[in-house]
Amino acid sequence: MSKFTKQAIMDGFIELSKQMPIDKITVKKVTDYIGITRNTFYYHYQDIYALLEEIVVTKAKKLFVLDEDNLENSWKSNLRFMGQYGKKNENFIRNLYQSMGRDAFGDQLLEISYGSIYRSVQAYAEKEMVKNPDVTYKEQAIKDTSYILAKMLSENAVEWIRGRVEQDPVALMEKAIVAVDGVGQVLLNNLNKNYNNK
Numbered sequence: 001m002s003k004f005t006k007q008a009i010m011d012g013f014i015e016l017s018k019q020m021p022i023d024k025i026t027v028k029k030v031t032d033y034i035g036i037t038r039n040t041f042y043y044h045y046q047d048i049y050a051l052l053e054e055i056v057v058t059k060a061k062k063l064f065v066l067d068e069d070n071l072e073n074s075w076k077s078n079l080r081f082m083g084q085y086g087k088k089n090e091n092f093i094r095n096l097y098q099s100m101g102r103d104a105f106g107d108q109l110l111e112i113s114y115g116s117i118y119r120s121v122q123a124y125a126e127k128e129m130v131k132n133p134d135v136t137y138k139e140q141a142i143k144d145t146s147y148i149l150a151k152m153l154s155e156n157a158v159e160w161i162r163g164r165v166e167q168d169p170v171a172l173m174e175k176a177i178v179a180v181d182g183v184g185q186v187l188l189n190n191l192n193k194n195y196n197n198k
Contacts, residue, residue, distance in 0.1 A: 086170075
């Protein structure tokens, strides 16, 4: 019952966010909308911001699911899913961006995408080291490559949200896949050479 109530609160908040700016949504509006008491809301969440944070984290976990059988290319399916999610939930995402502010939203997106990209870059490095035992990839090179790629992709997403990229989010993500595919390997190899020469 408790899990069902938490999901109902999240769903109610998301539905309300399609109708009004997020910063106008109050605890009372959420509780009235789904028909629960304020005490029930506060049993699950400290305030609206705690609810908003859980929604962002929950949605992110659904968007960034790693394919353990194909970690190296997992980021591609994640980007495709992000594009589809963005197209379907454009109002909610833009509303969320307005509520959180550019920096907070961009930081959250960067943190979420970094984890997925890191695992993909790490999987590529491990595969290369198996093929060529003389090659060793420094952990810092893997981290830096992942950060640069995640930053590029998160900034691209923020520009779409701000309306600066007039393109369907699905098409935008396909373009990002084409642009980034292969770049990660070159970037990793170049950074790794740099670290090995120090």
